[in-house]
Amino acid sequence: MKMSKLGSGTKDFIIIRIxxxxxxxxxxxxxxxxxxxxxxxxxxxxxxxxxxxxxILTSAFFVxxxxxxxxxxxxxxxxxxxxxxxGNFSKYAYLTFRLFVAGVIAxxxxxxxxxxx
Amino acid sequence: MIEKDNRPVHLNLLTINLPIIGIxxxxxxxxxxxxxxxxxxxxWLLGISLExxxxxxxxxxxxxxxxxxxxxxxxxxxxxxxxxxxxxxKILGEVFGIGETLKSGTILTWxxxxxxxxxxxxxxxxxxxxxxxxxxx
Numbered sequence: 001m002k003m004s005k006l007g008s009g010t011k012d013f014i015i016i017r018i019x020x021x022x023x024x025x026x027x028x029x030x031x032x033x034x035x036x037x038x039x040x041x042x043x044x045x046x047x048x049x050x051x052x053x054x055x056i057l058t059s060a061f062f063v064x065x066x067x068x069x070x071x072x073x074x075x076x077x078x079x080x081x082x083x084x085x086x087g088n089f090s091k092y093a094y095l096t097f098r099l100f101v102a103g104v105i106a107x108x109x110x111x112x113x114x115x116x117x
Numbered sequence: 118m119i120e121k122d123n124r125p126v127h128l129n130l131l132t133i134n135l136p137i138i139g140i141x142x143x144x145x146x147x148x149x150x151x152x153x154x155x156x157x158x159x160x161w162l163l164g165i166s167l168e169x170x171x172x173x174x175x176x177x178x179x180x181x182x183x184x185x186x187x188x189x190x191x192x193x194x195x196x197x198x199x200x201x202x203x204x205x206x207k208i209l210g211e212v213f214g215i216g217e218t219l220k221s222g223t224i225l226t227w228x229x230x231x232x233x234x235x236x237x238x239x240x241x242x243x244x245x246x247x248x249x250x251x252x253x254x
Contacts, residue, residue, distance in 0.1 A: 042174065046167055104153065107157050112160050
């Protein structure tokens, strides 16, 4: 089940946190940029996503989301979808879950890039 | 030679007296997974909102009228905020060694819960327009 990790344990540790910080910064940046006292309006919302810099930052956010969740769900899967809980079925439970995760990530990535660009 | 590990495993969460730090850790996972699974919905909404001004307006209207829509977005928001704050706590511990003792960790965990609650309450009051029940202006 090593294949699902990103690299060594230390590398994973650092990558998942770099992605986490990117997600945090982008979330604050987006919230500060588009929320005003009287909610969001279309003009500001659409102009935010039309700016080239924001297109790049939004893409970076989705890539960080993909990497972070791929590794995060691996941690959950290897803790709970094990023989201890699922017996002989655990291998299939694990693979099914990883396939589901891969599907969600692929969907989110392609869809978001189609929207942004 | 590695012997088979026959130590008993006791992981019944209902009988373990899990400290608040442990509960927070599990919630970090639960919130992360929940936000992840719901993310395609957010991408879908992003797509609609950027299609045209009319569709953006329709979406805003739907959000105002449909309670379920509001509740789902609100819960997602709470989960996301909690996951972010719990993540910040984790990194604070790893980088600066803050909150690594049982006592400081417990305090920090309650702080994270409190912050999540406060932010959620403010957003709840705002999106459900409950000002009159909370503030006497």
